[in-house]
Amino acid sequence: MEPTTAPASPDRRRELLDTAAEVFAAQGYNATTVRQIADAAGMLAGSLYYHFDSKESMVDEILAAFLDELWAGYDAVLEAGLGPRETIEALVTESFREIDRHRAAVAIYQKEARYLATQPRFGYLTESRRKFERAWLGTLERGVAEGVFRADLDLRLAYRFLRDTVWVAASWYRPEGRHSPEEIARQYLAMVLDGIALPS
Amino acid sequence: MEPTTAPASPDRRRELLDTAAEVFAAQGYNATTVRQIADAAGMLAGSLYYHFDSKESMVDEILAAFLDELWAGYDAVLEAGLGPRETIEALVTESFREIDRHRAAVAIYQKEARYLATQPRFGYLTESRRKFERAWLGTLERGVAEGVFRADLDLRLAYRFLRDTVWVAASWYRPEGRHSPEEIARQYLAMVLDGIALPS
């Protein structure tokens, strides 16, 4: 019979951050008030400041944790020595898994990254974006060189196409939905790699 | 005896709305203060209220004007009696033209529609989203029925894929960029219809 007492500190933080992420994702960072987060967490606005320095430091922690995990997955893929097509497949699948696990964080990242990145504190967002571009664009270039991808495309356009295509899914994805992240990845890859048209 | 120096009122409104749209797109609706808009327009915050009822009515007018124009184009395409593939091609091209003309409005729509749609005043956003879905999803279904599009796809997924793919472009598109909207449309269609992979 568990006592209904307060959980230990790091767990509590995580709990609160998850709550905050949900609210941020639903309403937008700026449109979310600290009071709304506190309400959702069942406490008073001021009480949040026992755990966090500021509203800003909450998004900060949410985004940083997400990017850490994301890059752990990406790095594993990139160091696996796969061919270009298999790398793209693995990156897309990894991305949808990340969306599945951290939907709220991904949605926040999508909507607020550009705005937040203007502040020095969030410099790592810009950094991450660059690393991201190098990884995807590099793979595409390799694929063209190796004759696996079409040569008649503007690769920067293709990169943006891929990137957006994957991440925007966070805005509508629901974990309890019909498809598993792997299934969604498979469908996306089918479209991205081979197109929606039947070869005539 | 009207003085000829005073600018026609509707022009001034348009001018101010364009300015506001630019700022909204750059900073987000909530993060934008009325004063920032006024600064950008070279006037004081209070003076904007001679032209507009409220900050809300500014986004309202911006979005409504954009959607009006968009649907004029879409409706023309949908009533032209084209085949499914040609319809998709025309809709995508039309969309990129719209992005070219109303980049700021499209960017605002992308970022804020979900949040704004919760208010009754912006009910037309939800309505438009539904019409949108009917148009695209219907065309896809027709394409599958006619054997022009692949039958092994979850069409709702494909719809979202198409929709996001096109509109997210507003977040990075720059009118002075390398490619014309038609050229971008062509590239996107190449990827979407036939995939980025070379047929093996």
Added chain:
Amino acid sequence: MEPTTAPASPDRRRELLDTAAEVFAAQGYNATTVRQIADAAGMLAGSLYYHFDSKESMVDEILAAFLDELWAGYDAVLEAGLGPRETIEALVTESFREIDRHRAAVAIYQKEARYLATQPRFGYLTESRRKFERAWLGTLERGVAEGVFRADLDLRLAYRFLRDTVWVAASWYRPEGRHSPEEIARQYLAMVLDGIALPS
């Protein structure tokens, strides 16, 4: 028949700063709320922010204006080529005049300078204190060298004695009081220069 309209901007600022100075002097900077200042000025707390950036910038302006005026007077004295005793007399008189004109500002300076000086923004307070010390201590040293002042004193102690003696007066001085600033200066100088004891 004057209309009871709002006065022009720079005057209004001065008015508000005078009000603020009075409240700060009476209650202490930290113990004073922006609301109290606004109340005293007959407006709402938020309205003060039309005129000033922050509570801090209010003290800043108050103190800076006071020190500017003070140094104008001091510099005139120091450049007049007076003997040490006459210089001390003139500085003391000038100080009491300043207390008479800017009682609140002087009181704030006395109570809050040390605390405020820890912030970079108020660096000029430290600077002013140093300049102050050079002026007074230098005059005392000159006086000892010329045989006008006693040689058996620790001059740093004497400097502090003089300095405090003069400025603390701001904490009890009332402009409508019995004595004019010049008369108070005369009495202080009598005590400081010749002592309160009768020569035996």
Added chain:
Amino acid sequence: MEPTTAPASPDRRRELLDTAAEVFAAQGYNATTVRQIADAAGMLAGSLYYHFDSKESMVDEILAAFLDELWAGYDAVLEAGLGPRETIEALVTESFREIDRHRAAVAIYQKEARYLATQPRFGYLTESRRKFERAWLGTLERGVAEGVFRADLDLRLAYRFLRDTVWVAASWYRPEGRHSPEEIARQYLAMVLDGIALPS
């Protein structure tokens, strides 16, 4: 069976009060947070409330203890039947000894007494000030009557001059400094009684 490790409670209180006094003196009562005191004492803010009722009761105890000790010394001097000049000398010396022993408390008294005295709880501050005035002013008057002090001074001014002159020293005094309290008293008395100027 009391464990011998637990420190006697009154000692701990004293220790904490000394710590608190130091912080209050350095930052001002209002600008000091309970947490800063707790930090300085190596405990958490809430823990202080095991020892004290409130922040207010801390200053209260600090000031009351200081005034108790001060008046013990003053009363001894006043009842010793000394002449006016010797009384002044003894009071000044006693005061500097008090500054030496309770620098922080004296500094707090100097800066905060006026503000605190507005609350009923600190009524003894006002009382003490009155007693103080009677003691010093009475001695001065006696001195004038007996021909020991100059008759051409406004005695209320002289009183304030003496009072401030002595106590403000608490704001710069450092116990480890060059001069003993007795030496400082001697120098102050030399200035106050006989002036800084050489008799011409």
Added chain:
DNA sequence: CATGAATGAGCTTTCATTCAT
């Protein structure tokens, strides 16, 4: 005795909006 977590009141500040001129 001390901690960890929370409360609740109040603070400074922001900002959309109003309105007399």
Added chain:
DNA sequence: GATGAATGAAAGCTCATTCAT
């Protein structure tokens, strides 16, 4: 048409204080 000054509501945050453990 625009300005200058103000309003009022609400925001983010601070802090003395409480209390179960």
